Amino acid sequence: MQKVNIFFKGHKILLILIAWISSFILLTVFLSFDAIPFDIDLYIPILDTVVPKPLDVTLPLFSYAGIFGIAALSLNLEVGVTGISNFGKIGFFMIGCYATGLAFLFRYPIFIAIPIGMLVTGFFGYLLAIPTLKLREDYLAIVTIAVGETLRTVLRAETWIAWPQNRQTSGGVLGLTIENIFRSSITTDLVIGDIVILASHVADLMFLIVITVIFLLVYLFLEVLYNSPFGRVLKSIRDNELAAESLGKNIVSYRIKAFVLSSVLAGLAGGVWALYIVAFSPGGFPPYYTFFLWIVIIIGGLGNNRGVIFGSLFIWGIEYLARVLTSDIPTFVGQFTKYLNPISDLYRQIFSLIPFVGEFIASLDPISFFQSLIIINPPEYYPQFVFGILLILFLIYRPKGVFPERPIKTVADIALLEDSKEKNLSSEKDDNQ
Amino acid sequence: MKVLKINVLEAQDVNKNFSGLQALRNVNVKLKKQKIVGLIGPNGSGKSTLFNVITGIIPQDEGDSGQIYLNGKTTNHKKTHELVREGLVRTFQITQIFPMLTVLENMLLGAQSHPGENLSVVLIDLIKRLFKRFTWEASEKQFAESALEILRYLEIDHLALEKAEVLSGGQRKLLALGRALMTVGKVILLDEPVAGVNPTLSNQIFEKIDEIRKDDTTFFIVEHNMDVIMNSSDEIFVLSKGEIIAHGSPSEIQDDPKVLDAYLGNIEKD
Ligand SMILES: Nc1ncnc2c1ncn2[C@@H]1O[C@H](COP(=O)(O)OP(=O)(O)OP(=O)(O)O)[C@@H](O)[C@H]1O
Ligand SMILES: [Mg+2]
Numbered sequence: 248m249q250k251v252n253i254f255f256k257g258h259k260i261l262l263i264l265i266a267w268i269s270s271f272i273l274l275t276v277f278l279s280f281d282a283i284p285f286d287i288d289l290y291i292p293i294l295d296t297v298v299p300k301p302l303d304v305t306l307p308l309f310s311y312a313g314i315f316g317i318a319a320l321s322l323n324l325e326v327g328v329t330g331i332s333n334f335g336k337i338g339f340f341m342i343g344c345y346a347t348g349l350a351f352l353f354r355y356p357i358f359i360a361i362p363i364g365m366l367v368t369g370f371f372g373y374l375l376a377i378p379t380l381k382l383r384e385d386y387l388a389i390v391t392i393a394v395g396e397t398l399r400t401v402l403r404a405e406t407w408i409a410w411p412q413n414r415q416t417s418g419g420v421l422g423l424t425i426e427n428i429f430r431s432s433i434t435t436d437l438v439i440g441d442i443v444i445l446a447s448h449v450a451d452l453m454f455l456i457v458i459t460v461i462f463l464l465v466y467l468f469l470e471v472l473y474n475s476p477f478g479r480v481l482k483s484i485r486d487n488e489l490a491a492e493s494l495g496k497n498i499v500s501y502r503i504k505a506f507v508l509s510s511v512l513a514g515l516a517g518g519v520w521a522l523y524i525v526a527f528s529p530g531g532f533p534p535y536y537t538f539f540l541w542i543v544i545i546i547g548g549l550g551n552n553r554g555v556i557f558g559s560l561f562i563w564g565i566e567y568l569a570r571v572l573t574s575d576i577p578t579f580v581g582q583f584t585k586y587l588n589p590i591s592d593l594y595r596q597i598f599s600l601i602p603f604v605g606e607f608i609a610s611l612d613p614i615s616f617f618q619s620l621i622i623i624n625p626p627e628y629y630p631q632f633v634f635g636i637l638l639i640l641f642l643i644y645r646p647k648g649v650f651p652e653r654p655i656k657t658v659a660d661i662a663l664l665e666d667s668k669e670k671n672l673s674s675e676k677d678d679n680q
Numbered sequence: 681m682k683v684l685k686i687n688v689l690e691a692q693d694v695n696k697n698f699s700g701l702q703a704l705r706n707v708n709v710k711l712k713k714q715k716i717v718g719l720i721g722p723n724g725s726g727k728s729t730l731f732n733v734i735t736g737i738i739p740q741d742e743g744d745s746g747q748i749y750l751n752g753k754t755t756n757h758k759k760t761h762e763l764v765r766e767g768l769v770r771t772f773q774i775t776q777i778f779p780m781l782t783v784l785e786n787m788l789l790g791a792q793s794h795p796g797e798n799l800s801v802v803l804i805d806l807i808k809r810l811f812k813r814f815t816w817e818a819s820e821k822q823f824a825e826s827a828l829e830i831l832r833y834l835e836i837d838h839l840a841l842e843k844a845e846v847l848s849g850g851q852r853k854l855l856a857l858g859r860a861l862m863t864v865g866k867v868i869l870l871d872e873p874v875a876g877v878n879p880t881l882s883n884q885i886f887e888k889i890d891e892i893r894k895d896d897t898t899f900f901i902v903e904h905n906m907d908v909i910m911n912s913s914d915e916i917f918v919l920s921k922g923e924i925i926a927h928g929s930p931s932e933i934q935d936d937p938k939v940l941d942a943y944l945g946n947i948e949k950d
Contacts, residue, residue: 468806475802476794476795476796476802477798477802479785479789483778486778487776489737489772490772490776490778491789492737492760493737493764493769493770494789494790495765495792496761497759498761504799550780654785
């Protein structure tokens, strides 16, 4: 028998890493080439420095995508693989964030603080799992929404939670502030020829590398898990509880295990978030983020982790660029005014020709209405708006996501496929004739 | 041969009530070891319900009564999956498959005490043998081999690596049957195992069942195809309106006027 090992799939991890790094570099380079049309200063530099400004966009974008990507991987374990609808994911993320932050404030080094966050979140997940995972799916969804919201409210109200810090300036709505280890340890600018990269950017780049490594480790871990018979049982429970139960699988126990494991990973994502974002408060974990993670895995492809990588980058790309763009949109639309105004004039002229109601219809000119809406008051819900439309389009036209779930070739599959191909193809065909 | 007299499965005075509808009334059934036992009766007579009660799929509510004994021990309050561990396996009338998994994976899920289904085994393996083979791979291969053997017998082995959702109705029935056989259960309840399967293959399947039962396995089979069930069972129970109205060898049942009545009466009502 040929030696078959899951890690033979290592080249896929490499491909993913290459895709990740090259999209980072491409986007950064693209932004620095002033390639955006309409002469918009997309990258609004906050500081007027010699720094390549696009890093101000790409560093946070990829860090967000990476950290929330870990959370999305964790959600995919629940939703996509085990079939547990968790609508309170951000609550677990928040617990991991706070627990890691507090451990860090107690001067534990990060490689202890992060596991503490993971353990605390995992334990919390366990406490929640025992009573709730016996519930029917729809009830479970309601409970998890409630849990996520309750946690946020509790953290907002209970000011003592910031006990290692000054209560005047932290706790409750004020949240916690911890030290940025990367920025405080890297203080000199990096000079390569003409290009000067700010120390803060170098530090953020180091952090991004750490995030990427953690993300890939989690990804690899989950790939092994999904390839194992354990993962197969999880999927069977998602597909058909009745059949799984009558094949001797203890459904509740498996669901609890998956839920706890997923909570641990959410705690990891939260812990990394704490160290990245440095200052956080309950307001920073709105339920919107839970749905954000849901959109990531639905668009990416439920049950397929490669989809999570794509989904996370794609969705954060929209979210982050939209945030940057929101302030630019009036200018952006302003570019078009000179083209739109004649159309608008034409509209009015045509409709005012109609007797009686003409004036009224002309005043309803949709183009100038749209223009004034956007230019005078650029709404902040653009990304949400786009996500909503995307979600609807995906659910209608591509419900399985960009990367639909494919059956994993397990060890047995691979070995037997080769075995039986040789053995059967000749003999079996004769029989069938 | 004293051993053969032990009842591997016994249902004693089982009553099942669905909010007013008495689906089972004082049902008594005894299955002897290594027998193929048929369960027949008109539509809605309670056959599937009896299977559901025996395997714990539907819980005993207030007003329900009766005891189920597996190998002489009562199965009170045991969950379905616990009973599977003790060798009581079943298939469903409405075929239950895992559509997103491959046919082979569906089969492998029938495997009992697979070390790789244990999270701790998988995690410890992962840490200990990061770039080597996992300890569960050997059992996986073994299970996969026996799975393929069964699939070959059921003539769906060429679909082993397809998603189960692509299977036709009859093929799904076969898959569910194969999966039940994978469990190597000692008492196997089959709810219409060959409904929708072509006659040649269904005869073959019953031959296979006959072969397997010699290996210390008991079958309890619901089947509407009278020819098939009469030819292959050692013993037959007849249910009508939730009551056992006849019980005996196939020839006794065929001659029993009550059985004919039950079937004809049902037709007249329709
Ligand atoms: N879960 C349930 N809730 C309410 N009533 C039920 C339930 N399951 C079965 N019944 C009723 O119990 C009676 C027996 O049903 P059962 O499914 O056991 O029949 P059956 O003998 O298997 O029939 P068939 O040959 O059509 O499969 C029917 O009248 C049915 O409506
Ligand atoms: Mg039935």
